Amino acid sequence: MNFKKILPQLLTLVVVILVFGFFSYNAQVNMENRGITFGYGFLSQESSFDVQFSLIEYDGSHSYFRAYLVGLLNTILVSVIGIVFATIIGVVVGIARLSSNYLIERTAAIYVEFFRNIPLLLQIFFWYFAALRALPLPEKAEPMFGVFFLTIKGFFVPAFVWNNLDIFIYSVIAAIIAIVFVRLYAKKKQENQGIQTPVLSISIGLLIILPLLSFFLGGVGASVEIPVIEQLSKTSFTFKGGLKLPPELISLALALSLYTATFIAECVRAGVQGVSKGQKEAAASIGLTPNQVLKLVVMPQALRIIIPPTTNQYLNLTKNSSLAAAIAYPDLVLVFAGTALMQTGRAIEIVSITMLTYLTLSITISIFMNWYNKKIAIKEK
Amino acid sequence: MFKLVKRLTSVVAMFAVLFTFTTETMAAKKSKTLKNTQKKGFVRCGVSQGLPGFSNADAAGNWTGVDVDVCRAVAAAVLGDASKVKFTPLSAKERFTALTSNEIDILSRNTTWTLSRDADIGLTFVGVNFYDGQGFMVRKNSGISSVNDFKAGVSACTNLGTTTELNMRDFFNSKGIKYEPVTFEKADEVVAAYDAGRCDTYTTDKSGLAAQRIKLSNPDDHMVLPETISKEPLGPVVRQGDSVWEDIVRWSLNTMIEAEEYGVTSANADMMKTSDNPAVKRLVGAEGELGAALGLDNEWSLRIIKQVGNYGESYKRNIADTGILPDRGPNELWTKGGILYVPPAR
Secondary structure, three states: OOHHHHHHHHHHHHHHOOOHHHHHHHHHHHHHHHHEOOOHHHHHHOOOOOOOOOOOOOOOOOOOHHHHHHHHHHHHHHHHHHHHHHHHHHHHHHHHOOOHHHHHHHHHHHHHHHHHOOHHHHHHHHHHHHHHHHHHHHOOOOEEEEEEEOOOOOOEEOOEEEEEEEHHHHHHHHHHHHHHHHHHHHHHHHHHHOOOOOOHEEEEEEHHHHHHHHHHHHOOOOEEEEEEEOOOOOOOEEEEEEEEHHHHHHHHHHHHHHHHHHHHHHHHHHHOOOOOOOHHHHHHHOOOHHHHHHHHHHHHHHHHHHHHHHHHHHHHHHHHHHHHHHOOOHHHHHHHHHHHHHHHHHHHHHHHHHHHHHHHHHHHHHHHHHHHHHHOOOOOO | OOHHHHHEEEEEEHHHHHHHHHHHHHHHOOOOOHHHHHHHHEEEEEEEOEEEEOOOOOOOOOOHHHHHHHHHHHHHHHHHOOEEEEEEOOOOOOHHHHHHHOOEEEEEOOOOHHHHHHHEEEEEOOOOOOEEEEEEEHHHHHHOOHHOOOOOOEEEEOOOHHHHHHHHHHHHHHHOEEEEEEOOOOHHHHHHHHOOOOOOOEEEEEEHHHHHHHOHHHHHEEEEEEOOOOEEEEOEEHHHHHOOHHHHHHHHHHHHHHHHHHHOOOOOOOHHHHOOHHHHHHHOOOOHEEEEEEEOOOOOHHHHHHHHOOHHHHHHHHOOOOOOOOOHHHHHHHOOOEEEEOOOOO
């Protein structure tokens, strides 16, 4: 081992430790001086505040830790919804920008330039207060298909009440596993015999048939609970029963996906344009159909360009979801770094947990996208 | 190698300097805050982001309100000029952190005095400058005339990170009503959401309801329900651990209230120096050595009364004349049927 090589590294390490030590020592001294105690014991205390929208059972009699979970799940929910819609819109708009149809191309371009150049917080406010102004009061809401009610107090949709839900879930999992096997088999068959199997239709069939079987054989049952209007006072109404999506969630998801989709659209456009023309022409010359050209030649190469910047956009969207606090959507920042922090006064503890949580979320997304990126990367043999 | 050692020494030296600096601050003299304030030449005061009557900035950036007047009184006492205050607007969420992390020296932001806030998070409440209670605002045409008319499913808009959030839960739970809390960080968004019809009721301190009602598109369509569901003593807060500064803020507030009790106003304060009443003479610094005990000169209280006025003047100017709460209710002097009662300045 070369001593000269190790010494600088060692010194760097010592300096880093010293810096951290200095800051934590300083924080400790300052907290002691101001009579602030430090500890995570508060997490098990009763939170004694309620949250308007939660994916798990929660009220003020639960602990602060459970309030943390409520916020975390709400953050994940809006991020997942946002990522799914941003991807769909982004891909469609990105491809539309490459269209030879002038009108479609211009419309997509205007959309991208408009939405990516307005600060996200303003857009969130716009969608939220625009929605609040435009949506009808519950008593004036026109039902959509008789059972959906979009009102100022939220989007009320029918809810499923399940019997033997677990068997249904197993059947879906079984279908997914079966599809994986079918794909592997189809790939082998093509490699050995050059025969293509209609994988897509088989997959869809499996996804429908297996869960259906669970209904007939597994004793799975589902009934639908339709929201019913209820009077609260002379002039105020709400809906009871069914599932309620608060307007805060809808406008936040809308704002996040419309904003992020513009960046994804540009990634997609860059990706497709990055594939050289010769590739398409060569593919066409060996007799592939236009669909096959796109699927087998252009997309695999375009994805390599698209994925890394799109990962950034997913990360941005997840982090941007913390702007929820501005419009009362109970995400991690509002519930935990907001109300819980205020009620306990444990700023350092709560902010550190919140930062660590966002870090974990982001790293998880990064790891997944890196894995996917590696999977589609050029395999040099 | 030599270069490296040299560099290392300078890093160590830097740390040494930083450490000495910390130990010096730790062992700082009796009132660090007072010393710093006098050195800076202004009082650093945390206020709300806009609550008419309490702390509100006009278009020119001039702050007014009863909470603002507490900070002005301290500035008059400590620096001799009530205008030497730097106001920092804070959300409910930021306010305590701003104080404990030394960004401000007084938090005068309609803040409720509770045990856990006082004892747990490094804060000290110095007194009460407004006795309030939580109430509900509803639309007049809703037919709701009492808190007993609320039904399960009611949605309530409020500010997050406040005692309001906790009281609301206690209240609805005790009535066995399932409700939907919609909590915003800023008061303006709460008002906008309630105004749009997102919520059936808007709940916060009654003074806040009265003040925010003016901001609604049709204030006359709304009313505050008669019931009060909690005690909300609002008052200025300082950091724990600087008892001299704590005393200065406490007695600046007390001076304003006591001045009203003895009829000393901004107009007649100078003349009161020759009063026959020793209590009045002490109040305007013509007798006794009260200022010295606080590390101030003897005219500190006279300056407060002359430049800011007594509590009654401040209330009238900010809350009564603006039409927010013309009736003083509990915020009347104890001698006139209210509960304002401060220890004697002697």
